[in-house]
Amino acid sequence: MSILAINGGKKVRTTLFPAYKIIDKEEKEIVSEVLESGILSKFLGCWDEDFYGGPQIRALEEEWASYFDVKHAIAVNSATSALYCAMGAAGVGPGDEVIVSPYTMSASATAPLVYNAIPIFADIEEDYYCISAESIKNRITDRTKAIIVVDIFGLPYDAERINAIAKEHNLIVIEDTAQAPFAKYQGKFAGTLGDIGIYSLNYHKHIHCGEGGIIVTDNDDLAERMRLIRNHAEAVVEGMGFHTLVNMVGFNYRMTEIEAAITRMQLKKLAPLVEERQRLVKYLNSKLQGIPCLELPNERIESEHVYYVHPIKYKQEVAGISRSTFINAVKAELMPTELRESEGVLISEGYVKPLYLQPLYQKLTAYGDKGCPFNCNYYNKPIVYKEGLCPVAEKMHYHELFTHELIRPPMTYKDLDDVANAFIKVWENRRELHE
Incomplete structure (x- = not known):
């Protein structure tokens, strides 16, 4: 003994x-090329040829879309930013509810709050730890606008059942694939199973460029909205002739040329x-x-x-x-x-401790000192985040x-x-x- x-x-x-450690000579060589070019970022926050970024960004987006067999890929500075872009593009706003997982990185649940919507936590599966289709069904109300599913630990969500629920209730499915690039469900890549998919490129993921994220979708309208939110939408919509202004307050979620170049090499690995x-x-x-x-x-x-x-x-x-x-x-x-x-x-x-037990949800305080959006006039509905909410x-x-x-x-x-x-x-x- x-x-x-x-x-x-x-x-x-x-x-x-x-x-x-997965950074090697290929990454070093292409970073040197970018440095020699003198173009470390080429985004302009106005309607211009460079609104969509420089050569490395555009090459990465084309290569990523081809690799995962999707119509659009959009490079951003983090998967968190990608989630926020997706929320905005989905038209989420005050008074809406978004169903989220309690057992994931915090941004997967706070994304609705950015647009003054309310996260509604559904429980997870006993065997796979992804958000449960059965629990989602029990959480849907007439206020539900979208579902954020998470391919937790590297396994795709229950796409067949959850997508059917979403279709029945006319909900957008946003797939957080930060932990599951190259995972598959019924022959399709994780990240391409919902309406919008999100990948992460920060340092402990399967591949990384330091910090970064990629959004994918086959929907032309959602893709253009996310590109606008990424890059100062409010300053661009007029010149572009984009007339639907819902959630067109933009941000700076732009990826740099160096990060894009590194990601291009990482994608091959x-x-x-x-x-x-x-x-x-x-x-x-x-x-x-x-x-x-x-x-x-x-x-x-x-x-x-x-x-x-x-x-x-x-x-x-x-x-x-x-x-x-x-x-x-x-x-x-x-x-x-x-x-x-x-x-x-x-x-x-x-x-992670179930997210609804974090101080943010326990104190019902996000913006300012008036309890918004939880106590917002547009919501007017009691909400309690307590122990026992998601027992699994x-x-x-x-x-x-x-x-x-x-x-x-x-x-x-x-x-x-x-x-x-x-x-x-x-x-x-x-x-x-x-x-």
């Missing part, structure tokens, strides 16, 4: 895990990076499947998961010890990852789910053996933790 590291025994691993990640997950699953207190991730029928993180359910009733006790013991057996040493071992209990999300976060990032290239099978052996060691010696 081995002594657990948390109790003073020897660690399973004593060296750092390798960093996820997306497929092999995803395929390697899937291979690593498959291997680790084979090593962990014999641990009775762990329930490994499910993949939706006709879907392809790309594993932004590796989500696992923990069964306390089987292990006889709490999730925290078990996970802390596993982490004690392992080491941090290069370049992220300060974060400790990259295993986390839960994911709460159960996953507080009791069952944990996630880890130790499945990213250039991890090797030997690295994954250490990860698996840490879990196995804790399982086999869990009585130490009882004592």
Whole structure:
């Protein structure tokens, strides 16, 4: 019987895990070309030939649209900005409701607030953690304008059922694919399953340019609205002859030429990076499947998961010890990852606290000190964000789910053996933790 590291025994691993570094000579070369050109951005916030940006932006948008087989791709400075563009283009405004997930990055739920609409939280699926079609049906009212679905952890949402609900109620579906580029559902890429799709390019995503986002759609009108919102719409609509002014107060959500150039090179690496990640997950699953207190991730029928993180359910009733006790013991057996040493071992209990429990929703305060938009005259409807609102999300976060990032290239099978052996060691010696 081995002594657990948390109790003073020897660690399973004593060296750092390798960093996820995917910037190489191709990115360096094209950045040098951009610097030599002297054009770091070419956007003009008025109706002009350069309203749509410079050569790298236009090339990236064309290449991204072709890669994902969509009509329009729009480069912006972040996926958060992309969500805000999508809300505006969808015509969301004061008094409207938008159905959102409680178990995602905060911007996926705050996007409606930017246009003074109200986020309505629907619960998540027990098996896949995406927003639940059944819960969505129960949240729709005559005020509902759109649904923001999230391809959480790398798995596409329940597109067939949710799209049918949206069509029945004439709702726009905005797909947050920040964590799932190259994932597929029924042969189609995630991000192309709804009316508008959004990808993220910040530093810990599958591919990145530092900060950035891409919006995709097949709808000409939505695409033009999002381009306007990206780049000072109010200053452009007159010269363009664009007559519908709803939500045409624009912003500066523009991506730079350097970021676009890096993304062009990164896009070429997306497929092999995803395929390697899937291979690593498959291997680790084979090593962990014999641990009775762990329930490994499910993949939706006709879907392809790309594993932004590796989500696992923990069964306390089987292990006889709490999730925290078990996970802390596993982490004690392992080491941090290069370049992220300060974060400790990259295993986390839960994911994010259900968003409706954040102060913003608990205090019902967003704009000014008068409670807008929650207490806005255009809404006039009581709203309560309280514990128990989304019981599955709460159960996953507080009791069952944990996630880890130790499945990213250039991890090797030997690295994954250490990860698996840490879990196995804790399982086999869990009585130490009882004592």
